[in-house]
Amino acid sequence: MSKIQEIAAVVEAGKSKEIEALVKAALDEGVAPLEILNVGMIGAMDVVGAKFQKEEIFIPEMLVAARCMKKGVDVLKPHLGETGGAMIGKAVIGTVAGDLHDIGKNLVSMMIESAGFEVNDLGVDVPAEKFVEAAEADEGINLVAVSALLTTTMPAMKATVAALNASKARGRFKVLVGGAPITEGFCKEIGADAYSPDAGAAAQKAKSLV
Amino acid sequence: MIIIGEKLNGSIPGMAKAIEAKDEARIKELARMQTAAGADYLDVCASVQVDQEVDTLKWILDLVQGASDLPICLDSPSAETLVKALPFCQRTGIVNSVSGEGNKIDLIFPAIANTEWGCVALLCDDRGIPKSVEQRMEIFEAIMKRAKEFNIAPSRLYIDPLVITLSTDETALTVFAECTRQIKALYPEIHITSGLSNISFGLPARKLINMAFMVLAVGAGMDSAIVDPTNRDMLGLIYATEALMERDEYCLEFIGAYKEGRIGPPLESRKK
Numbered sequence: 137m138s139k140i141q142e143i144a145a146v147v148e149a150g151k152s153k154e155i156e157a158l159v160k161a162a163l164d165e166g167v168a169p170l171e172i173l174n175v176g177m178i179g180a181m182d183v184v185g186a187k188f189q190k191e192e193i194f195i196p197e198m199l200v201a202a203r204c205m206k207k208g209v210d211v212l213k214p215h216l217g218e219t220g221g222a223m224i225g226k227a228v229i230g231t232v233a234g235d236l237h238d239i240g241k242n243l244v245s246m247m248i249e250s251a252g253f254e255v256n257d258l259g260v261d262v263p264a265e266k267f268v269e270a271a272e273a274d275e276g277i278n279l280v281a282v283s284a285l286l287t288t289t290m291p292a293m294k295a296t297v298a299a300l301n302a303s304k305a306r307g308r309f310k311v312l313v314g315g316a317p318i319t320e321g322f323c324k325e326i327g328a329d330a331y332s333p334d335a336g337a338a339a340q341k342a343k344s345l346v
Numbered sequence: 347m348i349i350i351g352e353k354l355n356g357s358i359p360g361m362a363k364a365i366e367a368k369d370e371a372r373i374k375e376l377a378r379m380q381t382a383a384g385a386d387y388l389d390v391c392a393s394v395q396v397d398q399e400v401d402t403l404k405w406i407l408d409l410v411q412g413a414s415d416l417p418i419c420l421d422s423p424s425a426e427t428l429v430k431a432l433p434f435c436q437r438t439g440i441v442n443s444v445s446g447e448g449n450k451i452d453l454i455f456p457a458i459a460n461t462e463w464g465c466v467a468l469l470c471d472d473r474g475i476p477k478s479v480e481q482r483m484e485i486f487e488a489i490m491k492r493a494k495e496f497n498i499a500p501s502r503l504y505i506d507p508l509v510i511t512l513s514t515d516e517t518a519l520t521v522f523a524e525c526t527r528q529i530k531a532l533y534p535e536i537h538i539t540s541g542l543s544n545i546s547f548g549l550p551a552r553k554l555i556n557m558a559f560m561v562l563a564v565g566a567g568m569d570s571a572i573v574d575p576t577n578r579d580m581l582g583l584i585y586a587t588e589a590l591m592e593r594d595e596y597c598l599e600f601i602g603a604y605k606e607g608r609i610g611p612p613l614e615s616r617k618k
Contacts, residue, residue: 191550194513194548194550195511195514195547195548195549196548196549199513234448236470236472236474236475238474239510239511239514242514243514260474287399288396288422290395291395291396317357
Protein backbone atom coordinates (compact mmCIF):
# COMPACT_ATOMS: atom_id res chain seq x y z
CA MET A 137 0.00 0.00 0.00
CA SER A 138 1.36 3.42 -0.95
CA LYS A 139 1.53 6.18 1.64
CA ILE A 140 -1.35 7.95 -0.10
CA GLN A 141 -3.50 4.86 0.09
CA GLU A 142 -2.59 4.44 3.73
CA ILE A 143 -3.61 8.02 4.46
CA ALA A 144 -6.90 7.53 2.67
CA ALA A 145 -7.58 4.35 4.65
CA VAL A 146 -6.74 6.03 7.95
CA VAL A 147 -8.95 9.06 7.20
CA GLU A 148 -11.81 6.83 6.13
CA ALA A 149 -11.52 4.84 9.35
CA GLY A 150 -11.13 8.02 11.39
CA LYS A 151 -7.95 6.87 13.13
CA SER A 152 -6.88 10.28 14.42
CA LYS A 153 -3.98 8.89 16.43
CA GLU A 154 -2.23 7.62 13.32
CA ILE A 155 -2.78 10.44 10.86
CA GLU A 156 -0.10 12.91 11.99
CA ALA A 157 2.79 10.47 11.78
CA LEU A 158 1.52 9.15 8.49
CA VAL A 159 1.30 12.56 6.84
CA LYS A 160 4.80 13.40 8.09
CA ALA A 161 6.13 10.12 6.71
CA ALA A 162 4.49 10.81 3.33
CA LEU A 163 6.03 14.29 3.21
CA ASP A 164 9.44 12.83 4.13
CA GLU A 165 9.09 10.35 1.30
CA GLY A 166 8.61 13.28 -1.05
CA VAL A 167 4.91 12.82 -1.82
CA ALA A 168 3.47 16.14 -3.06
CA PRO A 169 1.44 17.90 -0.33
CA LEU A 170 -1.33 18.62 -2.82
CA GLU A 171 -1.61 14.98 -3.70
CA ILE A 172 -1.85 14.04 -0.03
CA LEU A 173 -4.69 16.52 0.37
CA ASN A 174 -6.60 15.78 -2.83
CA VAL A 175 -6.18 12.07 -3.20
CA GLY A 176 -5.47 10.94 0.33
CA MET A 177 -7.86 13.12 2.28
CA ILE A 178 -10.53 14.75 0.12
CA GLY A 179 -10.72 11.53 -1.88
CA ALA A 180 -11.26 9.55 1.32
CA MET A 181 -13.95 11.95 2.50
CA ASP A 182 -15.72 11.53 -0.86
CA VAL A 183 -15.92 7.84 -0.11
CA VAL A 184 -17.12 8.59 3.43
CA GLY A 185 -19.87 10.87 2.13
CA ALA A 186 -21.00 8.30 -0.42
CA LYS A 187 -21.04 5.51 2.15
CA PHE A 188 -23.04 7.71 4.52
CA GLN A 189 -25.66 8.28 1.84
CA LYS A 190 -25.98 4.54 1.34
CA GLU A 191 -26.24 4.04 5.13
CA GLU A 192 -23.14 1.89 5.09
CA ILE A 193 -21.69 4.18 7.75
CA PHE A 194 -23.34 6.44 10.33
CA ILE A 195 -23.01 10.00 11.61
CA PRO A 196 -20.43 9.29 14.34
CA GLU A 197 -18.20 7.53 11.80
CA MET A 198 -18.47 10.53 9.49
CA LEU A 199 -17.55 12.79 12.42
CA VAL A 200 -14.42 10.85 13.35
CA ALA A 201 -13.31 10.74 9.70
CA ALA A 202 -13.65 14.52 9.38
CA ARG A 203 -11.85 15.05 12.68
CA CYS A 204 -9.05 12.82 11.47
CA MET A 205 -8.75 14.74 8.20
CA LYS A 206 -8.62 18.02 10.10
CA LYS A 207 -5.68 16.75 12.15
CA GLY A 208 -3.93 15.68 8.97
CA VAL A 209 -4.57 19.04 7.30
CA ASP A 210 -2.97 20.80 10.28
CA VAL A 211 0.25 18.91 9.60
CA LEU A 212 -0.05 19.57 5.88
CA LYS A 213 -0.92 23.26 5.98
CA PRO A 214 2.61 24.70 6.27
CA HIS A 215 3.51 22.73 3.14
CA LEU A 216 0.58 23.83 1.02
CA GLY A 217 1.66 27.39 0.40
CA GLU A 218 -0.30 30.58 0.95
CA THR A 219 -3.42 29.71 -0.96
CA GLY A 220 -3.99 26.62 1.10
CA GLY A 221 -3.33 24.69 -2.06
CA ALA A 222 -6.22 22.87 -3.53
CA MET A 223 -9.16 24.80 -2.16
CA ILE A 224 -11.93 24.41 -4.70
CA GLY A 225 -13.82 27.33 -3.32
CA LYS A 226 -15.06 29.33 -0.42
CA ALA A 227 -18.44 28.76 1.16
CA VAL A 228 -20.69 30.72 3.45
CA ILE A 229 -23.05 28.61 5.57
CA GLY A 230 -25.68 29.30 8.21
CA THR A 231 -29.12 28.57 9.64
CA VAL A 232 -31.78 31.15 8.73
CA ALA A 233 -33.23 33.87 10.97
CA GLY A 234 -35.47 32.57 13.75
CA ASP A 235 -34.05 29.05 13.56
CA LEU A 236 -31.62 27.86 16.22
CA HIS A 237 -30.97 24.35 14.95
CA ASP A 238 -27.36 23.67 14.14
CA ILE A 239 -26.73 19.92 14.13
CA GLY A 240 -27.52 19.41 10.45
CA LYS A 241 -25.86 22.67 9.46
CA ASN A 242 -22.71 21.70 11.37
CA LEU A 243 -22.54 18.32 9.63
CA VAL A 244 -22.92 19.96 6.22
CA SER A 245 -20.33 22.58 7.14
CA MET A 246 -17.90 19.86 8.14
CA MET A 247 -18.48 17.80 4.99
CA ILE A 248 -18.17 20.81 2.69
CA GLU A 249 -14.93 21.73 4.40
CA SER A 250 -13.74 18.15 4.00
CA ALA A 251 -14.56 18.39 0.29
CA GLY A 252 -12.02 21.18 -0.08
CA PHE A 253 -13.93 24.37 0.63
CA GLU A 254 -12.85 27.10 2.98
CA VAL A 255 -15.95 27.58 5.12
CA ASN A 256 -17.23 30.74 6.78
CA ASP A 257 -19.83 29.41 9.22
CA LEU A 258 -22.17 32.23 10.26
CA GLY A 259 -23.87 30.08 12.91
CA VAL A 260 -27.60 30.00 13.67
CA ASP A 261 -30.39 32.61 13.52
CA VAL A 262 -28.63 34.43 10.68
CA PRO A 263 -30.55 37.37 9.13
CA ALA A 264 -30.79 37.45 5.32
CA GLU A 265 -28.66 40.62 5.15
CA LYS A 266 -25.87 38.87 6.97
CA PHE A 267 -25.82 36.05 4.41
CA VAL A 268 -25.66 38.62 1.62
CA GLU A 269 -23.00 40.65 3.37
CA ALA A 270 -20.81 37.58 3.89
CA ALA A 271 -21.35 36.40 0.31
CA GLU A 272 -20.38 39.80 -1.09
CA ALA A 273 -17.50 40.41 1.32
CA ASP A 274 -15.12 37.96 -0.32
CA GLU A 275 -14.48 37.68 -4.06
CA GLY A 276 -13.66 34.01 -3.59
CA ILE A 277 -17.08 32.97 -2.29
CA ASN A 278 -18.65 30.58 -4.79
CA LEU A 279 -21.15 28.78 -2.57
CA VAL A 280 -23.77 29.87 -0.04
CA ALA A 281 -25.42 27.07 1.94
CA VAL A 282 -28.66 27.86 3.76
CA SER A 283 -30.28 25.64 6.41
CA ALA A 284 -33.78 25.65 7.98
CA LEU A 285 -35.20 22.94 10.22
CA LEU A 286 -38.69 24.20 10.93
CA THR A 287 -41.79 24.76 8.83
CA THR A 288 -42.00 28.13 10.60
CA THR A 289 -38.60 29.19 9.31
CA MET A 290 -39.17 28.14 5.71
CA PRO A 291 -40.42 31.68 4.93
CA ALA A 292 -37.11 33.00 6.32
CA MET A 293 -35.28 30.66 3.95
CA LYS A 294 -37.35 32.00 1.08
CA ALA A 295 -36.52 35.58 2.10
CA THR A 296 -32.83 34.71 2.46
CA VAL A 297 -32.64 33.15 -0.99
CA ALA A 298 -34.54 36.11 -2.45
CA ALA A 299 -32.02 38.49 -0.88
CA LEU A 300 -29.13 36.41 -2.19
CA ASN A 301 -30.72 36.31 -5.66
CA ALA A 302 -30.91 40.11 -5.62
CA SER A 303 -27.22 40.42 -4.74
CA LYS A 304 -24.92 42.06 -7.26
CA ALA A 305 -22.49 39.18 -6.69
CA ARG A 306 -25.07 36.48 -7.46
CA GLY A 307 -23.34 35.46 -10.68
CA ARG A 308 -20.29 34.36 -8.71
CA PHE A 309 -21.89 31.98 -6.17
CA LYS A 310 -24.39 29.13 -6.12
CA VAL A 311 -27.05 28.67 -3.44
CA LEU A 312 -27.54 25.29 -1.77
CA VAL A 313 -30.48 24.67 0.61
CA GLY A 314 -31.38 21.90 3.03
CA GLY A 315 -33.08 20.94 6.31
CA ALA A 316 -35.83 18.60 7.47
CA PRO A 317 -38.92 20.24 5.89
CA ILE A 318 -37.09 21.35 2.72
CA THR A 319 -37.79 19.56 -0.56
CA GLU A 320 -36.54 19.71 -4.13
CA GLY A 321 -39.82 21.42 -5.02
CA PHE A 322 -39.42 24.11 -2.37
CA CYS A 323 -35.84 24.68 -3.52
CA LYS A 324 -37.05 25.36 -7.08
CA GLU A 325 -39.98 27.46 -5.88
CA ILE A 326 -37.74 29.86 -3.94
CA GLY A 327 -35.07 30.07 -6.65
CA ALA A 328 -32.15 28.27 -5.01
CA ASP A 329 -29.70 26.35 -7.19
CA ALA A 330 -29.73 23.00 -5.44
CA TYR A 331 -31.22 21.01 -2.58
CA SER A 332 -29.51 18.32 -0.59
CA PRO A 333 -31.21 15.81 1.71
CA ASP A 334 -28.14 15.05 3.86
CA ALA A 335 -24.56 16.05 4.63
CA GLY A 336 -22.99 13.47 2.32
CA ALA A 337 -25.06 14.61 -0.63
CA ALA A 338 -24.39 18.26 0.29
CA ALA A 339 -20.64 17.83 -0.21
CA GLN A 340 -21.19 16.19 -3.58
CA LYS A 341 -23.68 18.83 -4.69
CA ALA A 342 -21.35 21.59 -3.53
CA LYS A 343 -18.54 20.20 -5.64
CA SER A 344 -20.70 19.76 -8.72
CA LEU A 345 -22.11 23.28 -8.39
CA VAL A 346 -18.84 25.20 -8.46
CA MET B 347 -47.26 7.32 32.67
CA ILE B 348 -48.96 9.83 30.44
CA ILE B 349 -48.77 8.60 26.86
CA ILE B 350 -49.10 11.21 24.14
CA GLY B 351 -49.68 9.45 20.82
CA GLU B 352 -47.25 10.80 18.24
CA LYS B 353 -48.64 9.45 14.99
CA LEU B 354 -50.82 12.39 13.86
CA ASN B 355 -47.79 14.48 13.00
CA GLY B 356 -47.23 15.84 9.51
CA SER B 357 -43.47 15.56 9.87
CA ILE B 358 -43.93 11.76 9.72
CA PRO B 359 -43.96 10.84 5.99
CA GLY B 360 -47.13 8.67 6.18
CA MET B 361 -49.11 11.42 7.88
CA ALA B 362 -47.69 14.02 5.47
CA LYS B 363 -49.07 11.94 2.62
CA ALA B 364 -52.46 11.63 4.30
CA ILE B 365 -52.62 15.42 4.72
CA GLU B 366 -51.52 16.06 1.16
CA ALA B 367 -54.05 13.56 -0.26
CA LYS B 368 -56.81 14.76 2.11
CA ASP B 369 -57.12 11.13 3.18
CA GLU B 370 -59.77 11.46 5.88
CA ALA B 371 -60.08 7.72 6.46
CA ARG B 372 -56.37 7.37 7.20
CA ILE B 373 -56.36 10.22 9.69
CA LYS B 374 -59.37 8.81 11.53
CA GLU B 375 -57.72 5.40 11.53
CA LEU B 376 -54.54 6.84 13.10
CA ALA B 377 -56.69 8.43 15.80
CA ARG B 378 -58.61 5.21 16.49
CA MET B 379 -55.50 2.99 16.51
CA GLN B 380 -53.77 5.13 19.10
CA THR B 381 -56.91 5.40 21.21
CA ALA B 382 -57.31 1.63 21.24
CA ALA B 383 -53.65 1.22 22.17
CA GLY B 384 -54.22 3.25 25.33
CA ALA B 385 -52.93 6.74 24.56
CA ASP B 386 -53.94 9.48 27.01
CA TYR B 387 -53.64 12.36 24.53
CA LEU B 388 -53.33 12.56 20.76
CA ASP B 389 -50.62 14.87 19.49
CA VAL B 390 -51.79 16.75 16.38
CA CYS B 391 -49.19 18.59 14.31
CA ALA B 392 -49.81 19.75 10.73
CA SER B 393 -46.20 20.45 9.78
CA VAL B 394 -47.23 22.32 6.65
CA GLN B 395 -46.19 25.79 5.50
CA VAL B 396 -47.23 28.50 7.92
CA ASP B 397 -49.92 30.12 5.78
CA GLN B 398 -51.86 26.84 5.54
CA GLU B 399 -51.24 25.64 9.06
CA VAL B 400 -54.32 26.85 10.95
CA ASP B 401 -56.73 25.60 8.28
CA THR B 402 -54.96 22.26 8.07
CA LEU B 403 -55.03 21.88 11.85
CA LYS B 404 -58.76 22.62 11.94
CA TRP B 405 -59.39 20.00 9.30
CA ILE B 406 -57.33 17.34 11.12
CA LEU B 407 -58.81 18.22 14.53
CA ASP B 408 -62.38 17.87 13.28
CA LEU B 409 -61.59 14.44 11.88
CA VAL B 410 -59.67 13.26 14.93
CA GLN B 411 -62.29 14.47 17.41
CA GLY B 412 -64.96 12.75 15.37
CA ALA B 413 -63.09 9.47 15.70
CA SER B 414 -61.78 9.63 19.28
CA ASP B 415 -62.80 11.08 22.63
CA LEU B 416 -59.22 11.63 23.72
CA PRO B 417 -58.01 15.15 24.49
CA ILE B 418 -55.59 16.76 22.04
CA CYS B 419 -51.97 17.68 22.46
CA LEU B 420 -51.96 20.65 20.09
CA ASP B 421 -48.57 20.81 18.44
CA SER B 422 -46.98 23.58 16.37
CA PRO B 423 -43.67 25.43 16.28
CA SER B 424 -45.73 28.62 15.87
CA ALA B 425 -47.23 30.17 19.01
CA GLU B 426 -49.61 32.27 16.89
CA THR B 427 -50.95 29.12 15.25
CA LEU B 428 -51.43 27.43 18.62
CA VAL B 429 -53.47 30.31 20.00
CA LYS B 430 -55.62 30.39 16.87
CA ALA B 431 -56.20 26.63 16.89
CA LEU B 432 -57.03 26.29 20.60
CA PRO B 433 -60.77 26.96 20.09
CA PHE B 434 -60.96 24.02 17.65
CA CYS B 435 -60.28 21.61 20.50
CA GLN B 436 -63.40 20.22 22.19
CA ARG B 437 -61.72 18.99 25.36
CA THR B 438 -59.09 20.40 27.68
CA GLY B 439 -55.74 19.25 26.35
CA ILE B 440 -52.08 20.15 26.27
CA VAL B 441 -50.42 22.92 24.26
CA ASN B 442 -47.19 21.80 22.63
CA SER B 443 -45.19 23.97 23.20
CA VAL B 444 -43.65 27.05 24.79
CA SER B 445 -39.96 27.60 25.53
CA GLY B 446 -37.73 30.48 26.48
CA GLU B 447 -37.73 31.51 22.79
CA GLY B 448 -39.04 34.88 21.68
CA ASN B 449 -42.61 35.76 22.69
CA LYS B 450 -43.98 32.21 22.88
CA ILE B 451 -44.82 32.43 26.59
CA ASP B 452 -46.28 35.93 26.17
CA LEU B 453 -48.73 34.57 23.62
CA ILE B 454 -49.59 31.17 25.06
CA PHE B 455 -49.64 31.56 28.85
CA PRO B 456 -52.34 34.29 28.79
CA ALA B 457 -54.41 32.15 26.40
CA ILE B 458 -54.47 29.21 28.84
CA ALA B 459 -54.24 31.17 32.11
CA ASN B 460 -57.83 30.75 33.20
CA THR B 461 -58.28 27.24 31.84
CA GLU B 462 -57.21 23.78 32.90
CA TRP B 463 -55.04 23.32 29.81
CA GLY B 464 -51.63 21.74 30.24
CA CYS B 465 -48.56 23.04 28.44
CA VAL B 466 -45.33 21.49 27.22
CA ALA B 467 -42.32 23.70 27.95
CA LEU B 468 -39.00 23.13 26.22
CA LEU B 469 -35.78 24.07 27.97
CA CYS B 470 -34.32 26.12 25.15
CA ASP B 471 -34.30 29.87 24.49
CA ASP B 472 -33.05 32.39 21.98
CA ARG B 473 -29.55 31.00 22.36
CA GLY B 474 -30.68 27.55 21.23
CA ILE B 475 -30.44 24.35 23.26
CA PRO B 476 -27.89 24.89 26.01
CA LYS B 477 -25.22 22.25 26.43
CA SER B 478 -25.06 22.28 30.20
CA VAL B 479 -27.52 21.21 32.89
CA GLU B 480 -27.00 24.56 34.67
CA GLN B 481 -28.06 26.61 31.65
CA ARG B 482 -31.12 24.46 31.02
CA MET B 483 -32.10 24.82 34.67
CA GLU B 484 -31.82 28.60 34.33
CA ILE B 485 -34.35 28.46 31.51
CA PHE B 486 -36.52 26.18 33.63
CA GLU B 487 -36.52 28.66 36.51
CA ALA B 488 -37.41 31.51 34.12
CA ILE B 489 -40.35 29.49 32.73
CA MET B 490 -41.59 28.66 36.24
CA LYS B 491 -41.52 32.33 37.15
CA ARG B 492 -43.69 33.17 34.16
CA ALA B 493 -46.04 30.25 34.93
CA LYS B 494 -46.55 31.61 38.42
CA GLU B 495 -47.45 35.03 37.01
CA PHE B 496 -50.29 33.41 35.08
CA ASN B 497 -51.33 31.05 37.89
CA ILE B 498 -50.38 27.98 35.92
CA ALA B 499 -49.76 25.28 38.52
CA PRO B 500 -46.67 23.06 38.15
CA SER B 501 -48.97 20.04 37.71
CA ARG B 502 -50.17 21.55 34.41
CA LEU B 503 -46.66 21.78 33.01
CA TYR B 504 -44.93 19.13 30.94
CA ILE B 505 -41.26 20.03 30.95
CA ASP B 506 -39.23 18.69 28.04
CA PRO B 507 -35.56 19.02 29.04
CA LEU B 508 -34.77 18.25 25.37
CA VAL B 509 -32.75 15.45 23.89
CA ILE B 510 -30.26 16.18 21.19
CA THR B 511 -28.83 13.50 18.92
CA LEU B 512 -26.58 11.00 20.61
CA SER B 513 -24.68 10.59 17.35
CA THR B 514 -23.30 14.11 17.62
CA ASP B 515 -23.22 14.51 21.41
CA GLU B 516 -22.43 11.77 23.87
CA THR B 517 -24.02 13.69 26.75
CA ALA B 518 -27.50 13.68 25.16
CA LEU B 519 -29.10 11.34 27.71
CA THR B 520 -27.01 12.19 30.76
CA VAL B 521 -27.84 15.91 30.54
CA PHE B 522 -31.53 15.11 29.99
CA ALA B 523 -31.60 12.74 32.96
CA GLU B 524 -29.85 15.14 35.31
CA CYS B 525 -32.28 17.96 34.42
CA THR B 526 -35.15 15.55 35.00
CA ARG B 527 -33.87 14.58 38.45
CA GLN B 528 -33.30 18.17 39.52
CA ILE B 529 -36.70 19.36 38.28
CA LYS B 530 -38.55 16.48 39.94
CA ALA B 531 -36.72 17.20 43.20
CA LEU B 532 -37.87 20.84 43.06
CA TYR B 533 -41.44 20.19 41.91
CA PRO B 534 -42.57 16.58 42.46
CA GLU B 535 -45.96 17.28 40.84
CA ILE B 536 -44.56 18.62 37.59
CA HIS B 537 -44.52 16.35 34.52
CA ILE B 538 -41.46 15.55 32.46
CA THR B 539 -41.97 14.56 28.85
CA SER B 540 -39.98 13.95 25.70
CA GLY B 541 -40.24 12.77 22.14
CA LEU B 542 -38.07 9.93 20.96
CA SER B 543 -37.12 10.72 17.41
CA ASN B 544 -34.10 12.94 18.12
CA ILE B 545 -31.98 10.77 20.37
CA SER B 546 -31.27 8.02 17.84
CA PHE B 547 -30.92 10.14 14.69
CA GLY B 548 -27.92 9.15 12.58
CA LEU B 549 -27.44 5.76 14.23
CA PRO B 550 -28.27 2.24 13.04
CA ALA B 551 -30.82 0.05 14.86
CA ARG B 552 -32.50 3.17 16.21
CA LYS B 553 -35.12 1.15 18.08
CA LEU B 554 -32.50 -0.10 20.51
CA ILE B 555 -31.31 3.40 21.35
CA ASN B 556 -34.91 4.60 21.70
CA MET B 557 -35.77 1.80 24.09
CA ALA B 558 -32.64 2.25 26.21
CA PHE B 559 -33.37 5.98 26.34
CA MET B 560 -36.91 5.32 27.50
CA VAL B 561 -35.77 3.10 30.38
CA LEU B 562 -33.11 5.54 31.54
CA ALA B 563 -35.36 8.61 31.18
CA VAL B 564 -38.25 6.97 33.06
CA GLY B 565 -35.70 5.84 35.62
CA ALA B 566 -34.64 9.47 36.07
CA GLY B 567 -38.26 10.55 36.65
CA MET B 568 -39.81 11.14 33.23
CA ASP B 569 -43.54 10.43 33.58
CA SER B 570 -44.85 11.25 30.11
CA ALA B 571 -43.69 10.53 26.58
CA ILE B 572 -44.66 11.47 23.06
CA VAL B 573 -44.47 8.02 21.47
CA ASP B 574 -46.22 5.59 19.17
CA PRO B 575 -48.59 3.78 21.55
CA THR B 576 -49.12 1.02 18.99
CA ASN B 577 -45.46 0.08 19.38
CA ARG B 578 -46.07 -2.87 21.72
CA ASP B 579 -42.43 -3.35 22.66
CA MET B 580 -42.01 0.29 23.66
CA LEU B 581 -45.30 0.40 25.55
CA GLY B 582 -44.47 -2.83 27.39
CA LEU B 583 -41.09 -1.42 28.33
CA ILE B 584 -42.71 1.72 29.74
CA TYR B 585 -45.10 -0.28 31.92
CA ALA B 586 -42.30 -2.59 33.08
CA THR B 587 -39.98 0.30 33.93
CA GLU B 588 -42.68 2.14 35.86
CA ALA B 589 -43.35 -0.98 37.91
CA LEU B 590 -39.63 -1.36 38.62
CA MET B 591 -39.45 2.28 39.73
CA GLU B 592 -42.13 1.81 42.43
CA ARG B 593 -44.64 3.77 40.40
CA ASP B 594 -47.12 0.93 39.88
CA GLU B 595 -48.56 -0.44 43.09
CA TYR B 596 -48.79 -4.24 43.06
CA CYS B 597 -47.89 -4.01 39.35
CA LEU B 598 -51.59 -3.61 38.65
CA GLU B 599 -51.11 -1.23 35.71
CA PHE B 600 -48.64 -3.61 34.13
CA ILE B 601 -50.95 -6.58 34.62
CA GLY B 602 -53.96 -4.62 33.40
CA ALA B 603 -52.24 -3.58 30.18
CA TYR B 604 -51.18 -7.20 29.65
CA LYS B 605 -54.72 -8.49 30.19
CA GLU B 606 -56.10 -5.94 27.75
CA GLY B 607 -53.58 -7.22 25.24
CA ARG B 608 -51.86 -3.85 24.90
CA ILE B 609 -48.46 -5.22 26.00
CA GLY B 610 -46.81 -8.61 25.77
CA PRO B 611 -47.91 -11.17 23.17
CA PRO B 612 -51.05 -10.13 21.26
CA LEU B 613 -54.29 -11.60 22.70
CA GLU B 614 -54.96 -13.74 19.65
CA SER B 615 -51.59 -15.47 19.93
CA ARG B 616 -52.04 -16.48 23.58
CA LYS B 617 -53.03 -20.05 24.47
CA LYS B 618 -56.59 -20.38 25.63
